[in-house]
Amino acid sequence: xxxIVTELQKDRFTPRYYxxxxxxxxSLPKAQVYEKSLIHGDRxxxxxxxxxxxxxxxxxxxxxxxxxxxxxxxxxxxxxxxIIRIRPQVIFCNGPGTCIPLCASAFLLKVLGLGWSSxxxxxxxxRVKKLSLSGLLLYKLRMADQFFVQWPQxxxxxxxxxxxxxxx
Amino acid sequence: MGDRERRVVxxxxxxxxxxALVKVVDSEELKQALLQKGYTDLLIQMGRGTYKPxxxxxxxxxxxxxxxxxHFTFSPSIADNIREASLVISxxxxxxxxxTLRLGKPLIVVVNEDLMDNxxxxxxxxxxERNHLFCAHPQTLRENVEAMDLNxxxxxxxxxxxxxxxxxxxxxxxxxx
Numbered sequence: 107x108x109x110i111v112t113e114l115q116k117d118r119f120t121p122r123y124y125x126x127x128x129x130x131x132x133s134l135p136k137a138q139v140y141e142k143s144l145i146h147g148d149r150x151x152x153x154x155x156x157x158x159x160x161x162x163x164x165x166x167x168x169x170x171x172x173x174x175x176x177x178x179x180x181x182x183x184x185x186x187x188x189i190i191r192i193r194p195q196v197i198f199c200n201g202p203g204t205c206i207p208l209c210a211s212a213f214l215l216k217v218l219g220l221g222w223s224s225x226x227x228x229x230x231x232x233r234v235k236k237l238s239l240s241g242l243l244l245y246k247l248r249m250a251d252q253f254f255v256q257w258p259q260x261x262x263x264x265x266x267x268x269x270x271x272x273x274x
Numbered sequence: 275m276g277d278r279e280r281r282v283v284x285x286x287x288x289x290x291x292x293x294a295l296v297k298v299v300d301s302e303e304l305k306q307a308l309l310q311k312g313y314t315d316l317l318i319q320m321g322r323g324t325y326k327p328x329x330x331x332x333x334x335x336x337x338x339x340x341x342x343x344x345h346f347t348f349s350p351s352i353a354d355n356i357r358e359a360s361l362v363i364s365x366x367x368x369x370x371x372x373x374t375l376r377l378g379k380p381l382i383v384v385v386n387e388d389l390m391d392n393x394x395x396x397x398x399x400x401x402x403e404r405n406h407l408f409c410a411h412p413q414t415l416r417e418n419v420e421a422m423d424l425n426x427x428x429x430x431x432x433x434x435x436x437x438x439x440x441x442x443x444x445x446x447x448x449x450x451x
Binding site: 109110112113114115118196224226228230231232233234235236238251252254256257268270271272273274 | 368372376393394396397399400432433434435436437438439440441442443445446448
Protein backbone atom coordinates (compact mmCIF):
# COMPACT_ATOMS: atom_id res chain seq x y z
CA UNK A 107 0.00 0.00 0.00
CA UNK A 108 2.78 2.41 0.83
CA UNK A 109 4.16 1.86 -2.68
CA ILE A 110 0.96 3.42 -3.98
CA VAL A 111 0.81 6.20 -1.41
CA THR A 112 4.35 7.38 -2.00
CA GLU A 113 3.59 7.69 -5.70
CA LEU A 114 0.32 9.59 -5.29
CA GLN A 115 0.28 13.34 -5.75
CA LYS A 116 -0.24 14.42 -2.16
CA ASP A 117 -2.07 17.62 -2.94
CA ARG A 118 -4.65 15.71 -4.94
CA PHE A 119 -5.25 13.05 -2.32
CA THR A 120 -5.64 14.88 0.96
CA PRO A 121 -6.53 14.60 3.82
CA ARG A 122 -5.41 10.97 4.14
CA TYR A 123 -6.97 8.52 6.56
CA TYR A 124 -5.08 5.30 7.18
CA UNK A 125 -7.10 2.41 8.56
CA UNK A 126 -5.52 -0.79 9.83
CA UNK A 127 -6.77 -3.72 11.86
CA UNK A 128 -6.76 -3.36 15.64
CA UNK A 129 -4.35 -6.24 16.07
CA UNK A 130 -1.95 -5.06 13.38
CA UNK A 131 0.89 -3.19 15.06
CA UNK A 132 3.21 -2.76 12.11
CA SER A 133 1.24 -1.04 9.36
CA LEU A 134 0.21 2.23 10.98
CA PRO A 135 3.72 3.03 12.30
CA LYS A 136 5.03 2.62 8.75
CA ALA A 137 2.43 5.07 7.49
CA GLN A 138 3.14 7.45 10.35
CA VAL A 139 6.86 7.46 9.57
CA TYR A 140 6.10 8.23 5.95
CA GLU A 141 3.63 11.02 6.71
CA LYS A 142 6.11 12.57 9.14
CA SER A 143 8.73 12.62 6.42
CA LEU A 144 6.41 14.71 4.29
CA ILE A 145 6.30 17.54 6.82
CA HIS A 146 9.29 19.65 5.97
CA GLY A 147 10.61 23.15 5.67
CA ASP A 148 8.39 26.03 6.65
CA ARG A 149 7.44 25.57 10.30
CA UNK A 150 4.37 27.81 9.96
CA UNK A 151 2.73 25.72 7.31
CA UNK A 152 2.81 22.31 8.90
CA UNK A 153 -0.51 20.92 7.90
CA UNK A 154 -1.85 17.84 9.61
CA UNK A 155 -3.07 15.99 6.56
CA UNK A 156 -3.15 12.47 7.89
CA UNK A 157 -5.14 10.53 10.44
CA UNK A 158 -4.56 7.01 11.64
CA UNK A 159 -7.35 4.72 12.75
CA UNK A 160 -7.83 1.15 13.74
CA UNK A 161 -10.76 -1.10 12.99
CA UNK A 162 -11.99 -4.33 14.50
CA UNK A 163 -11.09 -7.39 12.45
CA UNK A 164 -13.94 -9.53 11.18
CA UNK A 165 -12.04 -12.63 12.19
CA UNK A 166 -8.62 -13.30 13.69
CA UNK A 167 -6.39 -16.01 12.23
CA UNK A 168 -7.55 -19.30 13.72
CA UNK A 169 -10.72 -17.91 15.26
CA UNK A 170 -13.73 -20.22 15.14
CA UNK A 171 -16.25 -19.43 12.43
CA UNK A 172 -19.11 -19.43 14.95
CA UNK A 173 -17.71 -16.60 17.02
CA UNK A 174 -16.64 -14.96 13.78
CA UNK A 175 -20.28 -14.19 13.04
CA UNK A 176 -20.47 -11.87 16.03
CA UNK A 177 -17.08 -10.31 15.43
CA UNK A 178 -17.89 -9.74 11.76
CA UNK A 179 -21.06 -7.94 12.79
CA UNK A 180 -19.05 -5.77 15.12
CA UNK A 181 -16.55 -5.04 12.36
CA UNK A 182 -19.35 -4.06 9.98
CA UNK A 183 -20.86 -1.63 12.50
CA UNK A 184 -17.46 -0.18 13.22
CA UNK A 185 -16.76 0.18 9.52
CA UNK A 186 -20.09 1.94 8.94
CA UNK A 187 -19.25 4.37 11.71
CA UNK A 188 -15.81 5.09 10.23
CA ILE A 189 -17.14 5.58 6.71
CA ILE A 190 -19.86 7.94 7.86
CA ARG A 191 -17.32 9.83 9.91
CA ILE A 192 -14.67 10.07 7.21
CA ARG A 193 -16.94 10.28 4.12
CA PRO A 194 -14.06 9.34 1.83
CA GLN A 195 -14.18 10.22 -1.83
CA VAL A 196 -11.50 7.69 -2.63
CA ILE A 197 -10.71 4.37 -0.96
CA PHE A 198 -7.50 2.42 -1.59
CA CYS A 199 -7.37 -1.10 -0.23
CA ASN A 200 -4.99 -3.96 -0.71
CA GLY A 201 -6.24 -7.25 0.53
CA PRO A 202 -6.66 -7.85 4.21
CA GLY A 203 -10.20 -8.81 5.19
CA THR A 204 -10.17 -5.55 7.14
CA CYS A 205 -11.15 -3.75 3.97
CA ILE A 206 -14.30 -5.71 3.22
CA PRO A 207 -16.60 -4.12 5.83
CA LEU A 208 -15.24 -0.70 4.86
CA CYS A 209 -15.79 -1.23 1.13
CA ALA A 210 -19.20 -2.75 1.77
CA SER A 211 -20.24 0.26 3.88
CA ALA A 212 -18.97 2.72 1.29
CA PHE A 213 -20.68 0.76 -1.45
CA LEU A 214 -23.94 0.72 0.49
CA LEU A 215 -23.85 4.49 0.89
CA LYS A 216 -23.24 4.77 -2.85
CA VAL A 217 -26.22 2.57 -3.62
CA LEU A 218 -28.42 4.55 -1.26
CA GLY A 219 -27.26 7.77 -2.88
CA LEU A 220 -25.86 9.01 0.42
CA GLY A 221 -22.24 9.39 -0.58
CA TRP A 222 -19.77 8.60 -3.30
CA SER A 223 -16.48 6.77 -2.86
CA SER A 224 -14.36 5.53 -5.73
CA UNK A 225 -12.97 2.22 -4.56
CA UNK A 226 -9.60 1.03 -5.84
CA UNK A 227 -8.48 -2.47 -4.91
CA UNK A 228 -4.93 -3.68 -5.40
CA UNK A 229 -4.50 -7.43 -4.94
CA UNK A 230 -1.43 -8.62 -3.08
CA UNK A 231 1.68 -9.41 -5.12
CA UNK A 232 1.73 -12.81 -3.43
CA ARG A 233 -1.44 -13.70 -5.33
CA VAL A 234 -0.24 -15.13 -8.63
CA LYS A 235 -2.81 -17.68 -9.70
CA LYS A 236 -5.70 -17.24 -7.26
CA LEU A 237 -7.33 -14.18 -5.77
CA SER A 238 -7.52 -13.67 -2.04
CA LEU A 239 -10.94 -14.06 -0.41
CA SER A 240 -11.24 -10.28 -0.10
CA GLY A 241 -10.30 -9.88 -3.74
CA LEU A 242 -12.75 -12.52 -4.85
CA LEU A 243 -15.60 -10.91 -2.93
CA LEU A 244 -14.92 -7.44 -4.26
CA TYR A 245 -14.49 -8.74 -7.79
CA LYS A 246 -17.57 -10.94 -7.91
CA LEU A 247 -19.78 -8.38 -6.20
CA ARG A 248 -18.36 -5.67 -8.46
CA MET A 249 -17.77 -3.37 -5.53
CA ALA A 250 -14.47 -1.92 -6.72
CA ASP A 251 -14.34 0.76 -9.40
CA GLN A 252 -10.91 -0.43 -10.45
CA PHE A 253 -9.45 -3.80 -9.53
CA PHE A 254 -5.70 -4.26 -9.95
CA VAL A 255 -3.79 -7.53 -10.02
CA GLN A 256 -0.03 -7.82 -10.12
CA TRP A 257 0.41 -10.86 -12.34
CA PRO A 258 -0.79 -11.30 -15.92
CA GLN A 259 -2.19 -14.78 -15.24
CA UNK A 260 -4.72 -13.30 -12.84
CA UNK A 261 -5.75 -10.67 -15.34
CA UNK A 262 -6.47 -13.39 -17.87
CA UNK A 263 -8.47 -15.35 -15.34
CA UNK A 264 -10.39 -12.28 -14.19
CA UNK A 265 -10.90 -10.13 -17.27
CA UNK A 266 -12.45 -7.19 -15.46
CA UNK A 267 -9.23 -6.80 -13.48
CA UNK A 268 -6.42 -4.57 -14.66
CA UNK A 269 -2.77 -5.54 -14.85
CA UNK A 270 -0.33 -2.64 -14.77
CA UNK A 271 2.80 -4.45 -13.68
CA UNK A 272 4.04 -5.29 -10.23
CA UNK A 273 4.38 -2.80 -7.43
CA UNK A 274 7.49 -4.38 -5.92
CA MET B 275 44.59 -16.07 11.80
CA GLY B 276 44.67 -13.27 9.29
CA ASP B 277 41.97 -11.95 7.06
CA ARG B 278 39.95 -14.41 5.12
CA GLU B 279 37.30 -13.59 2.60
CA ARG B 280 33.92 -14.25 4.17
CA ARG B 281 31.10 -15.68 2.14
CA VAL B 282 28.06 -15.50 4.36
CA VAL B 283 24.89 -17.50 3.98
CA UNK B 284 22.01 -15.61 5.59
CA UNK B 285 18.95 -17.63 6.57
CA UNK B 286 15.77 -15.73 7.44
CA UNK B 287 12.31 -16.82 8.53
CA UNK B 288 10.91 -13.34 9.06
CA UNK B 289 8.41 -13.10 11.89
CA UNK B 290 7.28 -16.68 11.46
CA UNK B 291 8.13 -19.89 13.23
CA UNK B 292 9.83 -22.18 10.74
CA UNK B 293 11.60 -24.81 12.82
CA ALA B 294 11.78 -27.24 9.91
CA LEU B 295 14.01 -24.87 7.99
CA VAL B 296 16.22 -23.96 10.93
CA LYS B 297 16.65 -27.65 11.76
CA VAL B 298 17.69 -28.59 8.27
CA VAL B 299 20.06 -25.65 8.04
CA ASP B 300 21.57 -26.74 11.34
CA SER B 301 22.23 -30.24 10.01
CA GLU B 302 25.78 -31.33 9.30
CA GLU B 303 24.82 -32.45 5.78
CA LEU B 304 23.63 -29.02 4.80
CA LYS B 305 26.57 -27.26 6.39
CA GLN B 306 28.83 -29.62 4.49
CA ALA B 307 27.06 -28.75 1.25
CA LEU B 308 27.52 -25.05 1.94
CA LEU B 309 31.19 -25.51 2.73
CA GLN B 310 31.67 -27.42 -0.51
CA LYS B 311 30.20 -24.47 -2.36
CA GLY B 312 32.74 -22.17 -0.79
CA TYR B 313 30.68 -20.49 1.91
CA THR B 314 32.40 -19.65 5.18
CA ASP B 315 29.74 -18.30 7.50
CA LEU B 316 26.16 -19.11 8.35
CA LEU B 317 23.90 -16.52 9.96
CA ILE B 318 20.45 -17.69 11.00
CA GLN B 319 17.59 -15.33 11.83
CA MET B 320 15.20 -17.66 13.62
CA GLY B 321 12.18 -15.46 14.28
CA ARG B 322 9.61 -17.14 16.50
CA GLY B 323 11.20 -20.56 16.11
CA THR B 324 11.66 -22.74 19.16
CA TYR B 325 14.51 -24.86 17.78
CA LYS B 326 17.85 -23.36 18.69
CA PRO B 327 20.66 -24.06 16.24
CA UNK B 328 24.07 -24.92 17.60
CA UNK B 329 26.81 -22.37 17.20
CA UNK B 330 29.44 -24.97 16.63
CA UNK B 331 30.24 -26.81 13.50
CA UNK B 332 32.60 -29.67 13.89
CA UNK B 333 32.80 -30.12 10.17
CA UNK B 334 35.99 -29.54 8.29
CA UNK B 335 36.30 -29.05 4.58
CA UNK B 336 39.58 -30.25 3.12
CA UNK B 337 41.10 -30.04 6.57
CA UNK B 338 41.27 -26.29 7.01
CA UNK B 339 38.18 -24.24 7.79
CA UNK B 340 34.78 -24.99 9.23
CA UNK B 341 31.53 -23.08 8.90
CA UNK B 342 31.13 -20.24 11.36
CA UNK B 343 27.58 -20.24 12.66
CA UNK B 344 25.68 -17.42 14.37
CA HIS B 345 22.01 -16.95 15.08
CA PHE B 346 19.56 -14.36 16.39
CA THR B 347 15.79 -14.08 16.68
CA PHE B 348 14.74 -10.72 15.33
CA SER B 349 16.20 -7.48 14.17
CA PRO B 350 14.42 -4.25 13.11
CA SER B 351 15.91 -4.52 9.66
CA ILE B 352 17.62 -7.39 7.91
CA ALA B 353 18.71 -5.24 4.99
CA ASP B 354 22.31 -5.12 6.19
CA ASN B 355 22.37 -8.87 6.77
CA ILE B 356 21.18 -9.39 3.22
CA ARG B 357 23.71 -6.91 1.84
CA GLU B 358 26.59 -8.72 3.50
CA ALA B 359 25.45 -12.14 2.38
CA SER B 360 26.61 -14.10 -0.63
CA LEU B 361 23.55 -16.31 -0.49
CA VAL B 362 20.16 -15.87 1.16
CA ILE B 363 17.92 -18.75 2.20
CA SER B 364 14.50 -17.42 3.08
CA UNK B 365 10.98 -18.42 3.99
CA UNK B 366 8.39 -17.67 1.33
CA UNK B 367 7.23 -14.29 2.65
CA UNK B 368 6.87 -11.73 -0.11
CA UNK B 369 8.64 -9.07 1.95
CA UNK B 370 11.80 -11.12 2.40
CA UNK B 371 11.72 -12.29 -1.19
CA UNK B 372 11.47 -8.87 -2.77
CA UNK B 373 13.88 -7.26 -0.33
CA THR B 374 16.49 -9.85 -1.32
CA LEU B 375 15.79 -9.61 -5.03
CA ARG B 376 15.97 -5.81 -4.89
CA LEU B 377 19.41 -6.10 -3.34
CA GLY B 378 20.44 -8.43 -6.13
CA LYS B 379 21.39 -11.41 -3.95
CA PRO B 380 21.10 -15.08 -4.94
CA LEU B 381 18.10 -16.50 -3.16
CA ILE B 382 16.75 -19.93 -2.25
CA VAL B 383 13.16 -19.75 -1.04
CA VAL B 384 12.06 -22.59 1.22
CA VAL B 385 8.35 -23.24 1.37
CA ASN B 386 6.87 -24.07 4.77
CA GLU B 387 4.67 -27.09 4.32
CA ASP B 388 3.20 -26.76 7.79
CA LEU B 389 1.35 -23.59 6.90
CA MET B 390 -2.35 -24.19 6.38
CA ASP B 391 -3.06 -21.94 3.47
CA ASN B 392 0.04 -22.18 1.36
CA UNK B 393 -0.69 -19.63 -1.28
CA UNK B 394 2.72 -18.23 -0.44
CA UNK B 395 4.32 -20.96 -2.53
CA UNK B 396 2.64 -19.54 -5.66
CA UNK B 397 4.88 -16.50 -5.55
CA UNK B 398 8.07 -18.47 -4.96
CA UNK B 399 7.20 -20.94 -7.72
CA UNK B 400 6.40 -18.20 -10.21
CA UNK B 401 9.64 -16.36 -9.54
CA UNK B 402 11.57 -19.66 -9.71
CA GLU B 403 10.01 -20.36 -13.10
CA ARG B 404 11.29 -16.99 -14.23
CA ASN B 405 14.74 -17.92 -12.89
CA HIS B 406 14.90 -15.14 -10.34
CA LEU B 407 15.42 -17.51 -7.42
CA PHE B 408 15.53 -21.20 -6.49
CA CYS B 409 12.61 -22.85 -4.79
CA ALA B 410 13.00 -25.68 -2.30
CA HIS B 411 11.34 -27.62 0.49
CA PRO B 412 13.10 -28.31 3.78
CA GLN B 413 13.73 -31.94 2.77
CA THR B 414 15.16 -30.99 -0.61
CA LEU B 415 17.28 -28.04 0.51
CA ARG B 416 20.55 -29.91 0.55
CA GLU B 417 20.08 -31.22 -3.00
CA ASN B 418 19.11 -27.71 -4.13
CA VAL B 419 22.27 -26.28 -2.63
CA GLU B 420 24.44 -28.93 -4.21
CA ALA B 421 22.81 -28.58 -7.61
CA MET B 422 22.36 -24.82 -7.79
CA ASP B 423 24.03 -22.83 -10.52
CA LEU B 424 24.06 -19.18 -9.53
CA ASN B 425 24.87 -18.16 -13.09
CA UNK B 426 21.48 -19.40 -14.19
CA UNK B 427 19.75 -16.74 -12.13
CA UNK B 428 18.25 -13.77 -13.93
CA UNK B 429 18.34 -10.37 -12.20
CA UNK B 430 14.93 -9.19 -11.05
CA UNK B 431 13.89 -5.77 -12.29
CA UNK B 432 11.89 -4.15 -9.46
CA UNK B 433 8.38 -3.02 -10.23
CA UNK B 434 6.94 0.40 -9.50
CA UNK B 435 3.62 1.95 -8.67
CA UNK B 436 3.66 4.64 -11.40
CA UNK B 437 1.57 2.72 -13.97
CA UNK B 438 -1.13 1.85 -11.42
CA UNK B 439 -1.21 5.40 -10.08
CA UNK B 440 -1.48 6.76 -13.63
CA UNK B 441 -4.55 4.61 -14.25
CA UNK B 442 -6.08 5.71 -10.96
CA UNK B 443 -5.52 9.37 -11.82
CA UNK B 444 -6.99 8.90 -15.25
CA UNK B 445 -10.08 7.20 -13.81
CA UNK B 446 -10.62 10.07 -11.38
CA UNK B 447 -10.31 12.60 -14.18
CA UNK B 448 -7.03 14.10 -13.10
CA UNK B 449 -4.57 15.12 -15.81
CA UNK B 450 -1.96 12.38 -16.16
CA UNK B 451 1.57 13.77 -16.08
